Amino acid sequence: MGDSVTATGRIEIDFERCKACELCVPACPKVCIGMGTAINRQGYASAVFERPDDCTGCAICAETCPDACILVWR
Amino acid sequence: MSAPPGKARFSKAVYARPRSLVDVKSHFCPGCHHGTIHKIVAECIDRYGLREKTIGVACVGCSVFLYDYIDVDVVESPHGRAPAVATGVKRAQPDKFVFTYQGDGDLAAIGTSEIIHAANRGENLSVIFVNNTTYGMTGGQMAPTTMLGQKTSTTPYGRDFRGDGYPIRMAELLAGLEGTAYSARVAVSTPAQIRKSKEAVRKAFEMQINGMGLSIVEFLSTCPTNWGMKPLDAQKRVLGEMSEYFPLGVFKERVQADFA
Numbered sequence: 001m002g003d004s005v006t007a008t009g010r011i012e013i014d015f016e017r018c019k020a021c022e023l024c025v026p027a028c029p030k031v032c033i034g035m036g037t038a039i040n041r042q043g044y045a046s047a048v049f050e051r052p053d054d055c056t057g058c059a060i061c062a063e064t065c066p067d068a069c070i071l072v073w074r
Numbered sequence: 075m076s077a078p079p080g081k082a083r084f085s086k087a088v089y090a091r092p093r094s095l096v097d098v099k100s101h102f103c104p105g106c107h108h109g110t111i112h113k114i115v116a117e118c119i120d121r122y123g124l125r126e127k128t129i130g131v132a133c134v135g136c137s138v139f140l141y142d143y144i145d146v147d148v149v150e151s152p153h154g155r156a157p158a159v160a161t162g163v164k165r166a167q168p169d170k171f172v173f174t175y176q177g178d179g180d181l182a183a184i185g186t187s188e189i190i191h192a193a194n195r196g197e198n199l200s201v202i203f204v205n206n207t208t209y210g211m212t213g214g215q216m217a218p219t220t221m222l223g224q225k226t227s228t229t230p231y232g233r234d235f236r237g238d239g240y241p242i243r244m245a246e247l248l249a250g251l252e253g254t255a256y257s258a259r260v261a262v263s264t265p266a267q268i269r270k271s272k273e274a275v276r277k278a279f280e281m282q283i284n285g286m287g288l289s290i291v292e293f294l295s296t297c298p299t300n301w302g303m304k305p306l307d308a309q310k311r312v313l314g315e316m317s318e319y320f321p322l323g324v325f326k327e328r329v330q331a332d333f334a
Contacts, residue, residue: 007084008084009084009088010083010084016099017099019103019104019105020104021104021105021106021298021305022105022304022305022306023105023305023306023309026306027264027265042099044104057084057088059088059089060265062088062089063089063113063265063268063269064110064265064268065109065110066102066105066106066107066108066109066110066113067099067100067102067109068091068092068095068109068113070089071087071089071090071091072087072088072089072090073084073085073086073087073088074084074086074088
């Protein structure tokens with residue numbers, strides 16, 4: 001993660017804040033986000049940053065997230 | 075989550091939580107658009123540097139917890155009375171920025187009289203109206219904006235116009251009033267719509283800053299819990315059925331104030 005040559009950005013999903021609504025999954029134009037299996041303290045299986053190599057740091061996922069739990073860096 | 079190793083490489087923050095949005099966990103159900111709309115409002119408050127001079131007015135419903143999530147002073151008003159309370163706040167302190175944040179059971183049902191008269195008087199307020207076609211907090215009863223045929227806990231066989239009337243289009247209704255400066259309907263179901271809705275909220279806030287009159291932005295929102303849908307299916311409903319009955323767009327935009 002981060003050492004990828006192709007990525008031009010990076011996101012971080014707040015594991016404890018995510019409510020697993022899945023809105024960010026189809027929002028990502030590069031399909032970088034998937035749903036995880038680990039359950040957080042709220043009882044939801046948080047979304048995970050599955051394919052960091054394709055991330056462009058466009059921040060569309062972060063704008064879509066209703067709980068503002070995605071941070072984006074470029 | 076520990077800091078990812080890529081931090082040194084991508085160090086420019088492109089998107090972070092707006093400053094005016096308090097860093098707490100919200101009570102909203104997963105996929106509820108209230109969170110997105112809170113974020114848009116907080117971003118617009120940040121954009122105009124209004125945080126220290128804003129007074130929000132919240133009513134009753136899921137929207138009430140505005141005072142926990144947006145870092146501005148908030149007055150809590152009785153059900154539907156936000157435009158009336160906001161009128162008082164704005165008249166007493168005209169240099170403050172005043173906005174109301176209301177749901178559809180609140181603005182379109184019990185508060186119809188207040189919003190219509192506040193708009194007709196041309197009060198210099200901004201109104202954020204969240205239309206999710208149901209009373210979310212109290213258990214999904216029928217609201218005036220409930221779609222025909224929609225099953226709710228008080229219309230178990232679907233809303234029928236013969237007994238329950240038709241859904242009200244508030245943005246168009248208020249656009250017909252002389253005192254309204256800006257009236258728009260937006261949605262937040264796709265990234266493009268989110269950006270357009272930010273534009274609409276910015277316009278609405280500018281109307282108040284320029285003293286043009288009442289500005290209202292109606293958001294089409296989801297209520298996955300009370301609709302009995304997954305968040306993604308609920309978004310599809312907004313894009314399909316709801317956008318057909320409640321067309322998106324700007325219905326009124328005043329270019330010049332009535333008074334010099």
